[in-house]
Amino acid sequence: MQMSFKLSYLDPRNNLRIGVYIGLLFGLSSGITGMIQGGIIGLILAFITAFLVQRMMSKKIENDVIGEDVLSNAFVLGIIIAIFGAIVFSSFKAAPAIALFSCTIVAVRSGSKYKKLVKEKNLKIEDEKARLMQQEKEASDSIDVTVEVQQPLRTNAENPVKITIMNPSHLPIRNVSIRAECPRLVRCDEPEVSIDIVEPDSAAYNVIFVYPRITDMIDLGKIHVGYLLNNNYYRKIPIDIGEYGSVDGKAGSGMEVPEIESHMLQAVRETEFYQGFIRLKMSVNNTSPLVVNDVSLEFDFDEHLFRIDRFEPAYTVKNNKLMIGNIEGNTSRSVAIYFDPLLCSNSSDIKCRIFYKDAKGKLRTTEMKPKNIKVTCPIMRTDSDINVGMLRELVSALPFSDSKVYRIKSDLDTKTLMNICREMVQRRDIRHIRTLRTKDGKNYETWYHGKTKVNGHDIVLKITISKDTGSIELFGATQTAESLVGMLAEFGRELSKEMEESSIGKSELNQIVNVTIKDSIIQRSNLLNSCDISGNCAGDVVIEDSVIQRTEFKANFCPSCGTKLADDANFCSDCGTKII
Numbered sequence: 001m002q003m004s005f006k007l008s009y010l011d012p013r014n015n016l017r018i019g020v021y022i023g024l025l026f027g028l029s030s031g032i033t034g035m036i037q038g039g040i041i042g043l044i045l046a047f048i049t050a051f052l053v054q055r056m057m058s059k060k061i062e063n064d065v066i067g068e069d070v071l072s073n074a075f076v077l078g079i080i081i082a083i084f085g086a087i088v089f090s091s092f093k094a095a096p097a098i099a100l101f102s103c104t105i106v107a108v109r110s111g112s113k114y115k116k117l118v119k120e121k122n123l124k125i126e127d128e129k130a131r132l133m134q135q136e137k138e139a140s141d142s143i144d145v146t147v148e149v150q151q152p153l154r155t156n157a158e159n160p161v162k163i164t165i166m167n168p169s170h171l172p173i174r175n176v177s178i179r180a181e182c183p184r185l186v187r188c189d190e191p192e193v194s195i196d197i198v199e200p201d202s203a204a205y206n207v208i209f210v211y212p213r214i215t216d217m218i219d220l221g222k223i224h225v226g227y228l229l230n231n232n233y234y235r236k237i238p239i240d241i242g243e244y245g246s247v248d249g250k251a252g253s254g255m256e257v258p259e260i261e262s263h264m265l266q267a268v269r270e271t272e273f274y275q276g277f278i279r280l281k282m283s284v285n286n287t288s289p290l291v292v293n294d295v296s297l298e299f300d301f302d303e304h305l306f307r308i309d310r311f312e313p314a315y316t317v318k319n320n321k322l323m324i325g326n327i328e329g330n331t332s333r334s335v336a337i338y339f340d341p342l343l344c345s346n347s348s349d350i351k352c353r354i355f356y357k358d359a360k361g362k363l364r365t366t367e368m369k370p371k372n373i374k375v376t377c378p379i380m381r382t383d384s385d386i387n388v389g390m391l392r393e394l395v396s397a398l399p400f401s402d403s404k405v406y407r408i409k410s411d412l413d414t415k416t417l418m419n420i421c422r423e424m425v426q427r428r429d430i431r432h433i434r435t436l437r438t439k440d441g442k443n444y445e446t447w448y449h450g451k452t453k454v455n456g457h458d459i460v461l462k463i464t465i466s467k468d469t470g471s472i473e474l475f476g477a478t479q480t481a482e483s484l485v486g487m488l489a490e491f492g493r494e495l496s497k498e499m500e501e502s503s504i505g506k507s508e509l510n511q512i513v514n515v516t517i518k519d520s521i522i523q524r525s526n527l528l529n530s531c532d533i534s535g536n537c538a539g540d541v542v543i544e545d546s547v548i549q550r551t552e553f554k555a556n557f558c559p560s561c562g563t564k565l566a567d568d569a570n571f572c573s574d575c576g577t578k579i580i
Contacts, residue, residue: 014109015046015047015049015050015106015109015110016046016047018042018046018102018105018109019042019045019046019047021042022042022098022101023038023040023042023102024038024042026038026094026097026098027039027094029094030094034092037092038094038098041099042102044085045081045082045098045099045102045106048081049081049102049103049110050110052077052081053106053114054110056077057110057111057114070115071111071115073111074107074108074110074111075108075111077107078103078104078108079100079104081107082099082100082102082103082104083099085098085099085102086099132230135171136229138169139169139171139173139229140234142168143165143167143168143169143227143236144165144166145166145223145236145239146164146166147161147162147163147164147241147242148161148162149241149242150289151245152244153210153212153244154212154247155212155213155214155215155246158209158211159209159210159211160208160289160290160359161180161208161209161210161241162206162290163206163208163223164203165195165198165205165225166198167199167202168201169200169201170200170201171230172197172198172199173198173228173229174197174227175228176197176198176225176226176227177226177227178193178194178223178224179191179225180210180221180222180241181221181223181238182210182220183218183221185212185213185214185216186210186212186218186219186221187212188210188211189209189211190209190360193206193208205291206359207290207359207360212246214246215248216246217246218243218244218245218246219242219243220242220243220244222238222239222240222241223239223241224236224238224239264287264288264290264292264358264364265284265286265287265295265327265354265356266284266285266287266366267283267284267285267352267367267368267369268285269283269352269368269369269371270371271350271373273400273402273481273482273484273485274338274402275402275403275404276340276341276402276488277309277341278306278338278339278340278341278375279336279337279338280336280337280350280371281334282334282336283332283333283334284297284324284327284332284354285331286327286329286331286332288329289330290358290359291328291359292326292327292357292359293326293356293357293358294323294325294326294355294356294357295323295326295333295354295355296318296321296323296354296355296356297322297353297354297355298320298321298354299337299350299352300351300352301348302345304342304343305341305342305345305348305375306348306373307340307342308337308338308339308340309338311336311338312336312338313335322335327356340489341485341486341489342493343375343377344375344376344377344486345374345375346374346376347372347373347374348372348373348374349370350370350371350373351368351370351371352367352368353366353367353368354366354367375482375485375486375489376480376482376483377483377486377490378483378487379453380429380430380450380452380453380459381450381451382430382431382451383451384431385433385449386431386433386449387433388433388528388531391433391434391447391449391460392528394449394458394460394477395460395477398477398478398479399479400477400478400480401460401476401484402476402484403475403488404474404491404492404511405472405474405511405512406471406472406492406495406510406511407471407511408465408470408499408507408508409470409507409508410507411507412507413441414441414442414443414444414465415437415444417465418444421495422446422463424491424494424495425461430449430459431448431449432447433447433448433449434446434447434528434543434544436527436531436537436541436543436544437527437541437542438527438540439540439541442467443464443465443466443467443527444464444466445462445463445464445528446462447460447461447462447528448461448462449461452483457478457479457480458478458479459477459483459487460476460477461474461487461491462475463475464527472495472509474492474495476488495509496509527541531543
């Protein structure tokens, strides 16, 4: 009799056959009909017993609660099933005997198989434990502890003992405890320190301070190190710190007593104007031989004049503090902070407080020397025009130049965007020199020249709009860096505002700060290079007609001199430019 179904961990055909054979045997006395009935009863009871034993044992194995009495549990379950089977099939005379023998034999056979599985599982668990213990032992043996002592030792002063834990293994070690066992001639106020974790293939250290009591060769004692590996505690063999000579550290002894510096960190900073931003480059130097921990920077500046655009590298900001982490002894960390000018100012300080914990865990603070920033928004008054040749000479001669580049998403065409930009610029007393474009109308470039009202310095402004790169570039060249960053910041803010508030289309403007992308766009955008000093352009570059078309953008201004126009004006009343 072949059975087509199986139960995991069992050989069901043998178990079911046993039930059938027992049923046939005890039903023999009742004839053919009794044998058939007995076989069916034996088959049913054998199947139920095998299924229930499997279910019970599987759950116990999953929950790791199975013990050595596997066969006893299976036998008791078989007896219980036999009792219920005898009751259910009580109408058949041989049912009690069939139930008793079928259920108990099948239960014991199934239990014996589970006992074998449990034994195999326990062996695997023991093998895995042995393997892990071997790995832990190898990892623990590879842990190296080094001790460094500042020399010479001085009495009446803190003498740091640096303990470094090196973990070359692939397992992290946690809750590292370091305890100094100092002899009577050495005082140690904090003999126990700890390290939370030492990651694989890395090192960490802490410091214990000792105080010699006499001037002589002194044995500093031993260092005890313990730690957790996979939640198992290990302890290294005690390490001898060694013998070191100590000298008198009292005041007036002719030798200076070393004191912990009140400011172990020093901040060096400088600023430059970059892409319309004020870039503050700052280096935090740890001048001590010991590590300083949890270094954070808190900047103090007039938020009406500046805002912080970004940091490089992009350290984490927490509670308005820039977290730059730990700084090893005699090393430094650097960061660049980009300040975006919101308003112009003749003088404003950027300050920074530096918070950190010294090697003893004491919270300390120091300050960066304030950096004075001057941002000038030039007021322009322009009385004369220049030609293309003079424009090219000015761009080369002016000492300071830079660009702001924006990625633009707009439903307006390039020409309309250029008209909006020109109207924005020409509200000031600044002269339009040339507007250039490619023949396909995808790229526009317009140039302006002006002079500052106070000192008569030349200023050049260029606006480039490119459909090919989906960008707008603001280029400026000035006599001073302060006026350059002020001009780019002012025009950049106004451009963003005009695009947001434009009533003739929706536009989205985002500044490009990636240097590679920005430089690539700038290199492709200079149409003026295609024109000679007389203003004649070659290739696919053409000069826009001097007649300026008015857009429906807010109030109307003359694109040449910036004078406000009447709604129905066809000519500018000041300079005579024709408006259509």
